[in-house]
Amino acid sequence: MQAKGTPRVSGHVFVMERASGRVYYAKWRDADGQHKRRLGPAWVKPDGKDERGGTRWKAASGTKPPGYLTPRDAQDELTQIKARVAHASAQRQQLGPLFRDAADEWLSHAESVRGIKPSTAVGYRSILEHHLKPEFGARRLGEITRRDIESWRDRQVAVGRRNRVRGRTVKGLSPRNANAVLAAMHGVFKHAVRCEEVTDNPVRDIEPLGTEYDPMRYPVYSPDEVHKLARAAGGQDGAMIVVSAFTGLRRGELIALQWKHIDFGRSTVHVQQSYSKGxxxxxxxxxxxxxxxxxxVAEVLTQLRQRGQLTGPDDLVFLGEGGRYVDGSALRRRYQRAQKAAGLPLHRWHDLRHTFGTLAVDRASERQVQGWMGHADSRTTARYLHHKDRAEDAELLSDAFRVSAPEVVAAAA
Structure with missing residues (x-):
């Protein structure tokens, strides 16, 4: 790493009258602010006034006692202090800022310049405060090595494997979460490199861990289970479950849905906004x-529209208290109770969206499903292809594999 230049340190020495006698002090200013230090007893006597009216000092007469400082001694002490401070500042500058400061700067830049969503910012902030700052916050970026990061990550994953309850990591990190944490750390270093605070990003060459994702065991409900769950939830919650499972809308998109987004004539739901974290x-x-x-979906929405109030174009389809937005956290808790009441496997609310993806891909093209679900990357949609019924594909290939002379095959057998 390259230092940006030797930091400038300014300072001076002065004498203060104490009960024990005159004492020399040094005062200096560097990049971290102003500092003051006692140097020792002063062997001085007045030598008139300086241009500001203060006392000018010179060495006292006679033999200087051990440990006492003349004006020249005090100035030499200050010179050594300034040299040490400048050297330490140059080293700190070479190593870059503290990780916690760099992390705060990265997140602030992501919010104000890149315009990340509030929910994304909340996720990043949680990663920084609960995982990265406690371990790396007090260290300078240039002190953190790839080995440090990988060693910490591997320890966290090992703890996570020992502390899984019902498939959920309650302490440590799962491989998937460890990858997310390092992705945030990569962002911190990448921003610091761009700002020329450091020259290296040690996270860049760390390979992500293999995750435990099994596409053949993707947690989804069947259509019958969706209706059973909706009946257990009842009312508006039941309607939200059906709409989510059969349109693929995310929870925040459901909460933000307005009646003007529902086109009954064209059998279409328009997704234009999302609500999260206020x-x-x-x-x-x-x-x-x-x-x-x-x-x-049309049936449950038609029933919901018969509530007799707040059904104008700009009104919300799903109402929270006082006609405001539904509380997403409270909805999740009620959803969990409905799952237990229905005797169904406990899946996340987001798995209703996966239910739509797995059901839709069996009847529509991958490109259509990608558009309906709003996937920016086709690889995300491709995960659902594992659930596609391949019976028609097998029939399609049957002619290609049919032999022209069955008796030859029989003879070979």
Missing amino acids: HLTTPKSKRVRAVPMAPE
């Missing part, structure tokens, strides 16, 4: 989209 934003992909409205 903020109304664009959908995750930052693209509006249109989703086909299946008859089951």
